[in-house]
Amino acid sequence: MSKIQNNLREVKKLNELQQREGILNGLHPVVKLVTTILYILVLVSFPKYQVVPCFVMCIYLILLFSLGDLSIRDGIRRMKLILPLVCVVGIFNPFFDHTPITRVGGYVLTGGMLSMLSLMMKGIYAVLASYLLIATTSIEDICYALRWFHVPKILVTVILLIDRYFFILGEEAGRMMDAYKLRAPKQNGIHYKAWGPLVGQWLLRSMDRAEMVYESMSLRGFQGEFRYGKRRHFRWRDFVYLMAWVMVFWLLRFTNILEWIG
Amino acid sequence: MKTETMKECIHIEHLNFSYEGEEMVLRDVNLVASSGESIGLIGANGIGKSTLLKLLVGLDLHYEGKLEIATHPMTKENLNHIREHIGYVFQDSDSQLFMTTVEEDVAFGPQNYGLSPEEVEERVQYALSKVHLTDLRKKHIYKMSGGEKKLASIATILAMRPDIVLMDEPSVALDPRNRRRLINILNEMPQMKLIASHDLDFILDTCERTILMDEGTIIFDGKTSEVMRDKDLLELHGLELPLRFQD
Numbered sequence: 340m341s342k343i344q345n346n347l348r349e350v351k352k353l354n355e356l357q358q359r360e361g362i363l364n365g366l367h368p369v370v371k372l373v374t375t376i377l378y379i380l381v382l383v384s385f386p387k388y389q390v391v392p393c394f395v396m397c398i399y400l401i402l403l404f405s406l407g408d409l410s411i412r413d414g415i416r417r418m419k420l421i422l423p424l425v426c427v428v429g430i431f432n433p434f435f436d437h438t439p440i441t442r443v444g445g446y447v448l449t450g451g452m453l454s455m456l457s458l459m460m461k462g463i464y465a466v467l468a469s470y471l472l473i474a475t476t477s478i479e480d481i482c483y484a485l486r487w488f489h490v491p492k493i494l495v496t497v498i499l500l501i502d503r504y505f506f507i508l509g510e511e512a513g514r515m516m517d518a519y520k521l522r523a524p525k526q527n528g529i530h531y532k533a534w535g536p537l538v539g540q541w542l543l544r545s546m547d548r549a550e551m552v553y554e555s556m557s558l559r560g561f562q563g564e565f566r567y568g569k570r571r572h573f574r575w576r577d578f579v580y581l582m583a584w585v586m587v588f589w590l591l592r593f594t595n596i597l598e599w600i601g
Numbered sequence: 602m603k604t605e606t607m608k609e610c611i612h613i614e615h616l617n618f619s620y621e622g623e624e625m626v627l628r629d630v631n632l633v634a635s636s637g638e639s640i641g642l643i644g645a646n647g648i649g650k651s652t653l654l655k656l657l658v659g660l661d662l663h664y665e666g667k668l669e670i671a672t673h674p675m676t677k678e679n680l681n682h683i684r685e686h687i688g689y690v691f692q693d694s695d696s697q698l699f700m701t702t703v704e705e706d707v708a709f710g711p712q713n714y715g716l717s718p719e720e721v722e723e724r725v726q727y728a729l730s731k732v733h734l735t736d737l738r739k740k741h742i743y744k745m746s747g748g749e750k751k752l753a754s755i756a757t758i759l760a761m762r763p764d765i766v767l768m769d770e771p772s773v774a775l776d777p778r779n780r781r782r783l784i785n786i787l788n789e790m791p792q793m794k795l796i797a798s799h800d801l802d803f804i805l806d807t808c809e810r811t812i813l814m815d816e817g818t819i820i821f822d823g824k825t826s827e828v829m830r831d832k833d834l835l836e837l838h839g840l841e842l843p844l845r846f847q848d
Contacts, residue, residue, distance in 0.1 A: 351743055354701050357701075503699055510695075551691065551696035551697075555696060555697045556709075557684075558688070560681070560685075566709075566713065
C-alpha cells in the first residue's frame with residue numbers, strides 16, 4: 340500500500356472515531372467548538388516566560404483524552420506532520436534572549452529557553468486540542484457549529500467540499516502511484532520525466548471524479564447548501580461541560596491557584 | 602402493453618444531441634416509456650447510452666427535439682421538479698456515495714428536499730429495507746464491498762421515492778451472488794426502470810422491453826426475448842448473443 344493510501348486510511352480512522360458513541364461524541368458540537376477555541380485562546384494568552392502555568396494546561400488534554408477513550412500516542416502520530424513545525428517555531432529563541440530568569444539546580448534558565456519551551460508547549464497543546472475536536476466531532480457537525488455562529492454559508496460549504504474532494508484527490512493519487520510502482524519496480528520514487536504526465540493526469544482524473552460527485556449531489560437536490568449534521572438541542576450536560584471548563588480556564592489563567600496548592 | 606393505469610414517464614421525440622463542436626452523439630431518438638415498465642438499453646461501447654441517460658436527468662440541457670419527464674419538458678426551470686421524479690444510479694458507486702456512512706448518504710437527498718427529520722428517517726428505513734441493507738446503516742462507505750456499495754447507491758435513489766430509475770451498467774464488477782441479489786431487488790421495484798448495460802443476460806432477467814442503439818440512434822425497440830435471440834442483429838451492432846443462448 341502506498342504512503343498516500345496509508346495516510347488516507349489514517350484520516351478514515353478519524354472518521355470512525357467521530358462516529359463512536361461516547362460522552363465527548365455526544366456533546367453538542369457548538370459547545371465542543373467553543374471549548375476548544377477558549378482553550379487555545381487562554382493557552383496562547385499566557386506570558387512567554389510562564390512555563391509552569393502553561394504546562395498545567397495539559398490537564399484539559401489528559402482529562403479529555405481519557406474521557407473520550409482516545410490514545411495520546413495515536414493523536415501525536417496522526418499529527419506528526421504538523422507537530423515538528425510547531426516545535427521549531429521558537430527554536431532560535433535561546434540564541435537571542437539571554438536574560439536570566441530563574442535557576443533550576445545549578446543552571447540558569449534564560450528567557451530564550453523559557454519562551455522556547457512555552458511556545459513549544461502552546462503549539463503541541465493547541466494541535467492536540469484540535470485533534471480532540473476532530474476526533475470526536477464529524478466535519479458536518481463542525482460545519483453546523485460554524486453556521487450556528489453565522490460563519491458565511493459559502494465559507495462553510497467550501498470547508499465541507501474541501502473535505503469531500505480531499506479524499507477524491509487522495510484516492511486518485513494513491514491509485515496512480517500504485518499503477519506507476521507496479522510498472523517501475525526498480526525505481527526509487529518517481530522519475531522526473533514522469534512527474535508532468537502524472538500530475539496532469541491526476542488533476543484531470545480528479546476533476547472528472549469531482550464532477551461526477553457533484554452531479555450525484557445535484558441529482559439529489561443539492562443547491563449549494565449542505566444540511567450540516569443532525570440538528571441537536573442543547574442539553575444540561577452541554578451547559579455543565581462548558582461552564583466547568585470556563586471555570587477551570589479562568590482559575591488557571593487569572594488566579595494564583597498553583598501557588599495556593601503549593 | 603400499455604393499460605389505462607399506466608402513466609407516461611418518458612417522452613422523447615426527434616432528440617438530437619452533440620457535445621460542443623463535436624460529431625452528433627444522438628440522432629433522431631424517439632422513445633415513449635410508461636410507469637411500471639422495465640426497459641433495457643443495449644449497444645456497443647460509445648454509442649450514446651450513457652449520454653441518453655444523462656440527458657434524461659438534465660445533466661446536459663443542450664439538446665434538440667422534445668424531451669419530457671413525467672409530462673414536464675426538460676428545461677432549467679423544471680429541473681428541480683423533474684429530479685424529484687427521476688433517480689440515476691451511476692456506474693461507479695464510489696462517485697455516487699460521498700458521505701461518511703450509509704445512512705448519511707441515503708438521507709442526503711430527502712434532507713435537501715427539506716423533509717422533516719421524521720420523514721427523512723422513515724425514507725432512510727424504507728430505502729434500506731428495499732435493498733436489504735438495514736443492518737448496515739451505520740457502516741462506513743469505504744469499508745463496504747463493491748456489491749454493498751451498489752445496493753447502497755440504489756438506496757440513495759429510492760429514498761427520493763422516484764417514479765423513474767435510470768441505471769448505468771448496474772451489474773459491472775458484481776460477483777454472481779450479488780448480481781443475483783441485484784436482479785431480485787430490481788424485479789421487486791415497482792418504478793419504471795431504464796437500464797443501460799452490456800450484460801445481456803442481466804437485461805434478460807430484469808427487462809421485458811429492450812432498446813438496441815447504434816451510432817446514436819435506436820435500431821430496435823421491442824420485446825427483450827425477441828432481440829436477444831436475433832444473433833445476426835446483435836452481431837451487426839457489435840454485440841453477441843447472451844451467454845445462455847450461446848452454443
